[in-house]
Amino acid sequence: MTIYNLGSINIDHVYRLPTLPQPGETIASLAYTRGLGGKGANQSVAAARAGAEVIHLGAMGTEDDWVEERLTAARVQTATIARLSNEPTGHAIILVDEAAENSIIIHPGANRALQEKALAQALKSIGAGDTLMMQNETNQQAETAALAKAAGARVIYSAAPFQIEPLRAVLPHASILALNALEARALFAEAGEDLPVEGLLITHGSDGAEYRDLKTGQTHRQAAFRVKAVDTTGAGDCFAGWFAAGLDRGEDPATALRHAAAAAALQVTRHGAGDAMPDRAEVLEFLR
Ligand code: ADP
Numbered sequence: 001m002t003i004y005n006l007g008s009i010n011i012d013h014v015y016r017l018p019t020l021p022q023p024g025e026t027i028a029s030l031a032y033t034r035g036l037g038g039k040g041a042n043q044s045v046a047a048a049r050a051g052a053e054v055i056h057l058g059a060m061g062t063e064d065d066w067v068e069e070r071l072t073a074a075r076v077q078t079a080t081i082a083r084l085s086n087e088p089t090g091h092a093i094i095l096v097d098e099a100a101e102n103s104i105i106i107h108p109g110a111n112r113a114l115q116e117k118a119l120a121q122a123l124k125s126i127g128a129g130d131t132l133m134m135q136n137e138t139n140q141q142a143e144t145a146a147l148a149k150a151a152g153a154r155v156i157y158s159a160a161p162f163q164i165e166p167l168r169a170v171l172p173h174a175s176i177l178a179l180n181a182l183e184a185r186a187l188f189a190e191a192g193e194d195l196p197v198e199g200l201l202i203t204h205g206s207d208g209a210e211y212r213d214l215k216t217g218q219t220h221r222q223a224a225f226r227v228k229a230v231d232t233t234g235a236g237d238c239f240a241g242w243f244a245a246g247l248d249r250g251e252d253p254a255t256a257l258r259h260a261a262a263a264a265a266l267q268v269t270r271h272g273a274g275d276a277m278p279d280r281a282e283v284l285e286f287l288r
Contacts, residue, residue, distance in 0.1 A: 001129040003047050003248055004153075006057045006119065006144045007040015008111040008137030009067060009081070011091040012233075012273060020097050036070050036274030037092055038111065039135040039160060042234045045074040046241025047133070049279040050263065052248050055080055057122050058138065059110035061089040070275070080122040087113045090137075114140045120147060128152035133244050135159075135237075136166050145173035156201075156244050159183055160236065164190045176201060178240040199253070203239050205232070209261060211243075211253045222257035225265035225286075234273030239264045241277070262286050 015029040036045070040058055048054040054075070059082040060067060067089060068078050090111040095103045119140055126132065132148035134141055135158040145155050158178040159167045167187065178201040179187060187195075200212040208223040242263040246256025262283045270276035278286075 001053075001131070001248055002126070003052045003054045003131045003133060003244055004057055004123060004126055004148070005040060005044045005047070005054060005133040006114075006138055006141065007043055007133065007135055008038035008090055008108070009036075009041040009056075009058050009060055009071075010038030010106065010111070010137075011035075011064060011067060011089055012037035012094055013091060014094045014096065017095055017097050020095055020101060020103050033271075035272045036067060037234070038090055038274070039137050039158060039237050040111070041067075041071060041076075042237035042274045042277070043133055043135065043158070043241040043244070044071065044076045045274045046238045046263065046267075046277045047245040047248075048075045048241075049277045050242045050245035050259070050283075051280045052245035053077075055122070057114075057119055057144070058082070059084050059087070059114050061085075061087060061110055064089045074274075074277070080118075082110070082115065082118055084110045084113055108137065111137055112139045114138055116140055116143055119144050123147050123151070126151045126153050130154070131156060131244055131248050133158070133240070134170070136161055136163060141166055142169035142173065145170045149173040149175075154247070156240070158236070158240050159187060162186045167191075171196060175199070178236075178243070179203070180236050181205065181207075201240070201243055203236055203264075205235075209239060209257060211257055213253065220254045220257055222254075222261045225262055227265045227269050229268040231271045231276070232268045234276065235264045235268050237273070238267040238277055242283075258287070259283055 016031040055077045087110040090109040093105040130153040162183040176199040203209040242260035266278040
């Protein structure tokens with residue numbers, strides 16, 4: 001079936017610095033790289049590389065064609081990405097010092113200027129068996145989730161970055177919540193653990209991941225694969241995209257977890273976020 005993903009598209013500008021700048025200080029960068037980021041784009045690429053048919057619902061500015069080309073190269077369908085003349089493409093300025101400490105600024109730009117009508121049009125064929133993925137980096141989350149749920153689709157929501165208000169608005173329409181351990185703790189503190197969803201996917205970094213099936217009460221646990229991590233940016237997005245793709249192709253949660261953990265293990269051995277997502281052949285080879 002099809003995975004629709006309502007998600008942010010960011011350009012990640014990464015600067016390596018000797019130290020992070022103090023107020024009033026100017027520092028020359030040692031190295032600069034530019035890559036594809038944004039939780040939405042990362043998850044679209046991850047799910048597409050996992051073999052799913054992925055339609056990205058999002059927005060960008062009128063420039064930066066290379067970003068759309070990179071999504072297309074990963075086989076993400078981009079016809080439903082609006083190009084807005086009054087907003088820039090979302091971007092992140094990422095400062096990393098020698099000790100790998102970072103400071104990050106995100107400018108949402110076009111990611112927060114999505115139009116309800118265009119989204120409804122893009123979702124007109126969504127139905128039972130399809131999936132809508134979402135994260136908390138765009139506007140129009142609750143409206144889009146409601147549409148997809150009413151059409152019978154599975155709605156997988158990554159409540160990241162964690163904010164309780166958007167989460168409360170999406171919750172009645174969500175099937176599965178995808179959270180890292182910190183986000184899960186924040187959610188449980190606000191709303192308890194008895195949530196009105198089918199399942200909870202919780203990732204625990206190098207300690208692995210779990211899927212709690214709230215319908216059966218069963219918890220599936222998956223250890224992380226041991227690798228030499230060099231950059232964990234986007235690991236959670238890789239996991240969520242692969243898990244969604246696994247369910248989409250009919251895998252049971254345990255199998256989807258295993259593939260997602262292998263994909264995320266490979267992803268953290270590479271620099272970058274969206275550009276570092278492994279494909280299905282790489283993951284199957286890793287698991288041999
Ligand atoms: P987020 O990026 O959202 O904070 P996590 O840090 O929980 O998410 O990582 C998501 C998944 O990525 C983990 O469940 C694990 O499978 C994998 N992962 C993350 N860090 C490592 C690591 N150092 N080694 C192996 N796998 C990792």
